[in-house]
Amino acid sequence: MDVPGQSSGVVTSGNGKAHASDAQAAPLVGESAQEAFRRLTERPADLLRFATAGSVDDGKSTLIGRLLYDSKQVLVDQLAHVEETSRRMGHDFIDLSLLTDGLRAEREQGITIDVAYRYFATAQRRFIIADTPGHEQYTRNMVTGASTADLAIVLIDARKGVVAQSKRHAFISSLLGIPHVVVCVNKMDLVDFDEAVFDAIVEDFDSFAARLEMPDVTFIPISALLGDNVVDRSESMGWYQGPPLLYHLEHVHIASDRNLIDVRFPVQWVIRPPATSVADYRAYAGQVAGGVMRPGDDVVVLPGGHHTTIAGIDSFDGPVQEAFPPMSVAVRLTDDIDVARGSMIVRTHNQPSVSTGFECLLCWMSEQPLSPRRRYLVKHTTRTVMVGGVDVRYRIDVETLRRDEDVSTLELNDLARVHLQLSAPLVFDSYRRNRVTGSLIIIDEATNETVAAGVVLDTEVEGEEEPKSERSPNVMWQGSQMTRARRWEALGHGGLTLWFTGLPGAGKSTIASAVEERLIAAGRTAFLLDGDNLRHGLNGDLGFDEEARNENVRRTAHVARLLAESGTIALVSLVSPYAADRRAAAALHAADDLQFVEIFVDAPLELCERRDPKGLYARARSGELAGLTGVGAPYEVPSEPDLVLGSCEETVEEEVERVMDLLAARGLTSGS
Secondary structure (H helix, E strand, O other), X not given: OOOOOOOOOOEEOOOOOEEOHHHHOOOOOOOOHHHHHHHHHOOOOOEEEEEEEEOOOOOHHHHHHHHHHHOOOOOHHHHHHHHHHHHHOOOOOOOHHHHOOOOHHHHHHOOOOOOEEEEEEOOOOEEEEEEOOOOHHHHHHHHHHHOOOOEEEEEEEOOOOOOHHHHHHHHHHHHOOOOEEEEEEEOHHHHOOOHHHHHHHHHHHHHHHOOOOOOOEEEEEOEOOOOEOOOEOOOOOOOOOOOOHHHHHHHOOOHHHOOOOOOEEEOOEEEOOOOHHHOOOOEEEEEOXXXXXXXXXXXXXXXXXXXXXXXXXXXXXXXXXXXXXXXXXXXXXXXXXXXXXXXXXXXXXXXXXXXXXXXXXXXXXXXXXXXXXXOEEEEEOOEEEEEEEEEEEEEEEOOOXXXXXXXXXXXXXXXXXXXXXXXXXXXXXXXXXXXOOOEEEEEEOOOOOEEEEEEEOOOOOOOOOOOOOOOOOOOOOOOOOOOHHHHHHHHOOOOEEEEEEOOOOOOHHHHHHHHHHHHHHOOOOEEEEEHHHHOOOOOOOOOOOHHHHHHHHHHHHHHHHHHHHOXXXXXXXXXXXXXXXXXXXXXXXXXXXXXXXXXXXXXXXXXXXHHOOOOHHHHHHOOOOOOOEOOOEOOOOOOOOOEEXXXXXXXXXXXXXXXXXXXXXXXXXXXX
């Protein structure tokens, strides 16, 4: 993207004011050398790493150049060099993209090939920018640049809308667990700053992002060419009420993104000074990857499993009373145990997984495809082990998110789920839990080339000989002399499951609770299994991604089946958004000849948002809550429910009556 201007070094910003080149100098006009040094060195400690991504010619490099220029971060010699290069290229304007496009091939082609890193600071925060390539063939470079980012800026050309590369970079941002994403709709000046164009792109991107895990997405309309909404508010887009990009970058909250719960300390080096005055000193150096460590804490060293306590923590400036990410410290232990590079110090009652095999998502970064004839190494934190085998489960089409299971190898820029089998155990977490202990790279042993980067998908170990779903032959169903027929005859009634499904706030629990009261008053044994209550105990370890939601429904269905078997009417109030999960729950009951009644509480999304009894929709709309069904995650409407409730015209009492009538009509209970 090009920026108009004159060779004299004057560039006009979006607010119509001109900045002379000497305004970007260090020292600034009227500023002494000492004052300049103090201004450039006294910066806030808070650091934000962000990566830019987008399709070719979306204006990533120009946006960064504009950020640097308008925030007065460009030095005189840098600007002079850009002016000279712009003239040699035949431009009659200053091309600010040249501030980041440093390779000759990049400048000749007008594209970004390698990842360009730039540093700048404002009064509020320091920044490290990774300008990543837009070409599909350089996807691996985007993965590299975004791997350590706290925030990703995805640029979209307002004229083109959401294209394949936009989806690719959004998917990679989600894959890498980047907690904050800013979608900058660029070149708004070329569509006459039309709000409708911006809204259409927001809707299109939102529909795709709903299938991903993106907890915080912000949309900003900009013109990197003119500077609108980059550093200063745009006068041409009065309809946009949000902050400009730089203000958002300065104030986005990142402190809570760090994991300060799970103590993880990969040992990088064993310190034993040769000096006689400290002959007994032994410490273990490294960078804290998670949690807060303090002297006196009980810890265990993995993978060996030796227990000890922390005797002290030393930093470059002397002993400290606590260490947390990303501090680099040396930890002294009370006991003299075997600790070496590659070991990990963790809390005794909060340990990661230790295994030689696990599932991960890989981005293949080598022009040489994955081959069983080559020897590979896995580099994970400070530990390196030999790869025993790579089993490709499926390759992912990032445009459609479809899985291609008919693959056995990986080629350049492929994204795939694989099972890694290693020659020695690693100590790891899922990437979602800890980005340091959940990431790895794969190295070709012969060439020392990094051929792939990966993230650990889960901490459940899947053995080749005994899959997770395979029950141990030693676990047998324990029968009882109290058969179902005898039990139900003694109780005077049988059991079944009423499964209430619908959007959050639809009224499922309200109706189910009222039905429970009605059944008990009629002399029937009934019990409500509410989704929130189950997550306080049985399902308390589950998250809210698709896999966790599946497991939530599976566990609940098994509990409901056992209750129905006991002669109880189990009332399940669960969002259960996926039709396949509800069908599986029904099939589980059908296999044991138990009645399963699916009740769809069909309250429209608008009504659920107006009710919003827990404030979930408000939090989801503000970006505080990710993955809420109906907003950030899909809900699959039942195709043939046994009963549909949720009409605005009906009272709760009338809906309860309809449930009781259905049960009576099917001979499952009396209508009273």
